[in-house]
Amino acid sequence: MQSETGTLRPQLAALLADEISGCTGCGVCVGECGFLKLYGSPRDIARSYDPDDPKKNVVCFECSLCGLCSAVCPSGVKPQALFLEMRREAIDRGFGSFREHKGLLGYERTGTSRRFSWYGLPEGCTTIFFPGCALPGTRPSVTVAVYERLKEAFPDLGLVLDCCTKPSHDLGREQYFSQMFGEMVAWLESHGIQRVLVACPNCYKVFTEYAPQFQTETVYERLAGIMPETTAEATSSPVAIHDPCVIRFASAPQEAARGLVSRSGRVIAEMSHTRTRTLCCGEGGTVGALAPDLADAWGELRVGEAAGRQVVTYCAGCANHLGKRLKVSHVLDLLFNASKPSSGPITYVNRLRLKSRFKRIVPAVISRERTVPGGGSGMLRPLLFLGVMIAAIVLVRASGAGQYLEPERLRALFSGFGIVAPLVYIAIYTVAPALMLPGLPLSMAGATVFGPVWGVVYTIIGATLGACAAFLIARYAARNWVERQLVGSRWNKLDSETAQNGWKAVAFTRLIPLFPFNLLNFAFGLTKISFPQYAVATFIFMLPGTIAFITFSSSLLGLLKGKVSWEFFVGIALIVAVSLIPRLVKWYRNRERREPRPEVPWSLRRSLQLKAIAAAALAVTAAACYGVVLKYFWALNAYLYTLEFNLLFVAHRLRDGDLAGFVEYLKPMSSARAAGIALVCQAMHTFAFPFSPLRTTAAFAAAFGTPTGLAYVGCAGLVVTGLSALLGRFCLGDLAPLHYRHRGLAPRTPPPAWAVWCAGAMAAIPGFPLLLCGLWIGGFRIQPGRSVAAITAGLVVRMLLSLAAY
Ligand code: SF4
Ligand code: SF4
Helix, strand or coil, X not given: CCCCCCXXXXXXXXXXXXXXXXXXXXXXXXXXXXXXXXXXXXXXXXXXXXXXXXXXXXXXXXXXXXXXXXXXCCCCCCHHXXXXXXXXXXXXXXXXXXXXXXXXXXXXXXXXXXXXXXXXXXXXXXXXXXXXXXXXXXXXXXXXXXXXXXXXXXXXXXXXXXXXXXXXXXXXXXXXXXXXXXXXXXXXXXXXXXXXXXXXHHHHHHHHHHCCCCEEEEHHHHHHHHCCCCCCCCCCCCEEEECCHHHCCCHHHHHHHHHHHHHCCCCECCCCCCHHHCCCCCCHHHHHHHCHHHHHHHHHHHHHHHCCCEEXXXXXXXXXXXXXXXXXXEHHHHHXXXXXXXXXXXXXXXXXXXXXXXXXXXXXXXXXXXXXXXXXXXXXXXXXXXXXXXXXXXHHHHHCHHHHHCHXXXXXXXXXXXXXXXXXXXXXXXXXXXXXXXXXXXXXXXXXXXXXXXXXXXXXXXHHHHHHHHHHHHHHHHHHHHHHHCCCHHHHHHHHHHHHHHHHHHHHHHXXXXXXXXXXXXXXXXXXXXXXXXXXXXXXXXXHHHHHHHHHHCCHHHHHCCCXXXXXXXXHHHHHHHXXXXXXXXXXXXXXXXXXXXXXXXXXXXXXXXXXXXXXXXXXXXXXXXXXXXXXHHXXXXXXXXXXXXXXXXXHHHHHCCHHHHHHHHCCCCHHHXXXXXXXXXXXXXXXXXXXXXXXXXXXXXXXXXXHHHHHHHHHHHHHHHHHHHHHXXXXXXXXXXXXXXXXXXXXXXXXXXXXXXXXXXXXXXXXXXXXXXXXXXXXXXXXXXXHHHHXXXXXXXXXXXXXXX
């Protein structure tokens, strides 16, 4: 199959060729499978496959990977293997990550995390019980009961609470799956394990397929030989057996499960799809995430075949999934007379409690908990940081150490270096990454000593130099050796791609502060990326994170003493903005895959309803704010007086035209206050003194210099016009659609070009109220992109004319 962006995985190329030549298109499998009914025979799908088309890459994620097609195919074709390979190809090409799979991957990550996993091996242990994730979560007491029973046959039985990572396997995340499962297998092998007893059919499939060195059996086969003849009252109504599709070709567990059901006194009446031709419960291949209708269709088929009978299965996942539609029991529920299985978040609690219970009952001489690369809860680190901050604040305040944390004192420490202090800081930062010293404390010190602006300047210079130094060390010390070790077409392809587009990888990893800075510097040195590309990309793309972190860190000293400054809020906002970058990148990459959202037709009634809701929300918020002000007026008093004073002062200066006094008032201001006053001035011009002579531009240019002054006034003008446009849209935004509809046009007809030009012209006339300009934009429903361009151009002309006038 041709691909524009690179060759296909060899396995996929082979499977596509097999499918095209082997599948006769007889349609037997299509008749059995809702997915194939939708997309055609495997041969059709293979022929139309285009690895570069994001939409074609979604199709394979709608196959349940159940294997029914292989079971019924008269030509011996294995379509599910093809669809799994397609998933892997999609992942390799960056088309295979879906937000809908996040929940399942989080569930998997929890299972492999340090908190949830536990390995316990008694002395001389060669056999382990591997209960998986679903059984311990839904049926913890049954899991213990099974362990106790198995111990009768294997006195030195070990226990492993972990996830086999089949979700990642099925989602095509081959590399992650191999890494995680491979590590588990290597550990078990190195500790002498030879036999694995699994409770979950998915684990069975993974162990038999990817760890053939172990003798893998299901616990049902073992229990069939251990359990007493009858453990429950015989019942007359027959039950149906649901064989999990994942082990449709494993006859031993199927027979064992039936034997156990019979021993429990039940009579079995088989459904039409059973054993090798069993049906998926709907959960297979995580289809429900992207194609819930297909997943539901499988479940409905089972409901029909069960025909009111109770269904017994031997997979906790199937029991859970089918249990939403049918009366389903796990075979172990019957054997151990279990109570109702748990669901939802309780399953996590169960797993944690089960882990502590097993820690007590398994006489382990060797034990471990798993550590997952990048695992754990996303909220854990922020919460830990918050906890440490609160503890530090309490400590500083209780011990009276705040007096030593004055920035002046710290600066005095550095003042010993005189004007070379920044050079010392940059020099330390240059060598730190090569010595693998953490940059975090260094950056915090830089932010504290040099403040938010110079802290950013010195830190970005130091960090870039440090990153370059580590890169060069790795490049000259180890690149040749690495090149000799890593041979093969895949590596060569990766290496030459890095040489061409490596700056993208650098940009991505520098923008996202999750990647380890020190390790990455060395890692990039081992690749073929050119040094200038690396250095420039590092400097540019590290800048946003550095600004965010240094701004935030410069507030920490005050925070430790209980003072919250503007740098704190701005820093937090910037950190949040930087952490959103990965999501934006992902959204950008996935945008082609998404179907365009159906446009909601405009209706006056709906528009008025939305406005009523917005007005009510605004009124409630205003009332709440008013209540807070009344209650805490004593605390806000001073702020309100200062604000009032400033507003009156600004109003008088604007009205009376006292330019010199206004300039003197502005000169000593910090940049944050100056930006605030610029906003106030523009708002007053807009809402309080429309048509008054515009002195703001001249005053700001005189106080801060022309470029900075114009930047303050221009940005403030944009914000105020934007707010006016929102007001215009709220009050007048329904007039244009009504007018268009009256003339027989679509209500959402784009505004005419002259309306956009007029908006720009209004913004360009000095003294013309921006309020009217905003109302015009809102009334005509001019799109944000076009209105921002027009207003920016207009404001620039307005400011230049104002400057020329004064
Ligand atoms: S594996 Fe299952 S869902 Fe996928 S094509 Fe085959 S029968 Fe259909
Ligand atoms: S049953 Fe086999 S030969 Fe027939 S369409 Fe399906 S895959 Fe092709």
